[in-house]
Amino acid sequence: LYSKLAAKKEGNFFFAPLGISTALAMTYAGAEGETSKEMGRVLHFDELPKERLHQAFGNVTKDLTSRLDREDCTFTVANRIWAHEEARVQGRFQKTVEDAYGAPAQILDFKDSKGATETINTWVAERTRDKIKDLIPPGVLDENTRMVLTNALYFKASWADKFDPKQTREGTFQADGSRLVDVPMMHKKADFKYGEFSLDKNSPTPSIHKPYFVEGLDVQVLELPYSGDDLSMVFILPKDQETLPKLEKSLNPDQVNNWLDQLHEKTVITSIPKFNLTSSFRMKDVLSDMGMGHAFSDGADFSGISGQKDLTIGEVIHKATVEVKEEGAEGGAGTAVVMMRKTCIVQDPIFQADHPFLFAIRDKNAGILCMGRVSDPSKN
Known part of the structure; x- marks a missing residue:
């Protein structure tokens, strides 16, 4: 759907x-x-x-x-x-x-x-x-x-671990992949469930990787828990705008669940827009x-x-x-x-959502409850 x-x-x-x-x-x-x-x-x-x-x-x-x-x-x-x-x-x-x-x-x-x-x-x-x-x-x-x-x-x-409003500041978002807009970006460095994957192989990232993406990997997946750990928000960030259509075309519940099963706790430097x-x-x-x-x-x-x-x-x-x-x-x-x-350097991964991404609200038992795409967080 x-x-x-x-x-x-x-x-x-x-x-x-x-x-x-x-x-x-x-x-x-x-x-x-x-x-x-x-x-x-x-x-x-x-x-x-x-x-x-x-x-x-x-x-x-x-x-x-x-x-x-x-x-x-x-x-x-x-x-x-x-x-x-x-x-x-x-x-x-x-x-x-x-x-x-x-x-x-x-x-x-x-x-x-x-x-x-x-x-x-x-x-x-x-x-x-x-x-x-x-x-x-x-x-x-x-x-x-x-x-x-x-x-x-x-x-x-x-959120189980709320973002500090004092850390929220204006940042640049590549709306629709090219047009630049200024939006409030929330920032946090903390331990979250995280992984990097290929759209073709569903293979997780190696343990040693670059700050953004290993060559050949297409998406970053980040899961932020809400209080009580029953609900979470899952962010799926393609490596670039060109990857987004391929990601959306291939997206299905089995693929998303496969990725979520392979996420591991890791310190992540996170930047996410308010929307x-x-x-x-x-x-x-x-x-x-x-x-x-x-x-x-x-x-x-x-x-x-x-x-x-x-x-x-x-x-x-x-x-x-x-x-x-x-x-x-x-x-x-x-x-x-x-x-x-009828009628290659070991360092904390950076999850910088400064270009269009997908997101979902997930329950640990019922699965995905809501889902969407953010192309321009400056618009309602």
């Missing part, structure tokens, strides 16, 4: 895979026939039987929200279904999404497009502590809307390109929701934001699935 979004989005962007997959998993609970097969294949939901898949999503959510419920580290998840007053929601579907996802159904008058949009957007804003406002743009919902399935995420975490990003996506085209077009067509089968083949996905909307500063990080994400009626 990252590679598809990166190819369509220039500059900074940020998204929450967990939020998108949760909203689509609720939708998948009502998919049947070819629609179910397609969604299962594209989203890798078919790796588990449906009942176990929904249980797994529920378990992940409960685990995250129970472990990450502290003053210095908070992670919350909320789900809800908004149904048209004339919609006939099947009892089995309603039980699945309520039991596994804690998503009660609420009746909404979609004929009042403005009112329905405001109701859903207010709910998302409240669940994300106002980090995500106006998730659904005006005009998306209308009299043909039969259901909206929503997910809202919020997180706030303090504040917000991104919005209409995901219909991306998901269709990935092979899920049936769900958006007149041939879609969501009879598990309504008892008839009268529903199709009109759009999948996602919005996410993150702010990274000396104390830690805070952010949120909202997702809405809109269902429509």
Whole structure:
């Protein structure tokens, strides 16, 4: 999914895979026939039987929200279904999404497009502590809307070892690889998990290396833990701008996990920009390109929701934001699935993030929760 979004989005962007997959998993609970097969294949939901898949999503959510419920580290998840007053929601579907996802159904008058949009957007804003406002743009919902399935995420975490604001100073960042911009750079020399890798061989760096890169190695990977060591932020820094497209094209969860497994504790001289990003996506085209077009067509089968083949996905909307500063990080994400009626010298390595890089927020059990690209930290 990252590679598809990166190819369509220039500059900074940020998204929450967990939020998108949760909203689509609720939708998948009502998919049947070819629609179910397609969604299962594209989203890798078919790796588990449906009942176990929904249980797994529920378990992940409960685990995250129970472990990450502290003053210095908070992670919350909320789900809800908004149904048209004339919609006939099947009892089995309603039980699945309520039991596994804690998503009660609420009746909404979609004929009042403005009112329905405001109701859903207010709910998302409240669940994300106002980090995500106006998730659904005006005009998306209308009299043909039969259901909206929503997910809202919020997180706030303090670094295990905070950056000293007195060490933050203006630095030069090669925005988009060439244009130079001045941005506040945070600095720290400390022990972190660190590694250098080749995109071709996934081979870790030798024990003796140059301050930036061994010849032939393409990326530096740095993991900064948040307080409590459950969450961390992973930075993936290509050696130059030319490497970034190759990195984004080849990026996949197995590769990232392989790198993370090979990181070693090391003293690292770190320079990272402060940044504040917000991104919005209409995901219909991306998901269709990935092979899920049936769900958006007149041939879609969501009879598990309504008892008839009268529903199709009109759009999948996602919005996410993150702010990274000396104390830690805070952010949120909202997702809405809109269902429509059919019509060589030994020395400390230097991790100097002064050119575009990738980053991810990772949970030690659940894996990558959010991910993004910083091309110009001076822009929101």
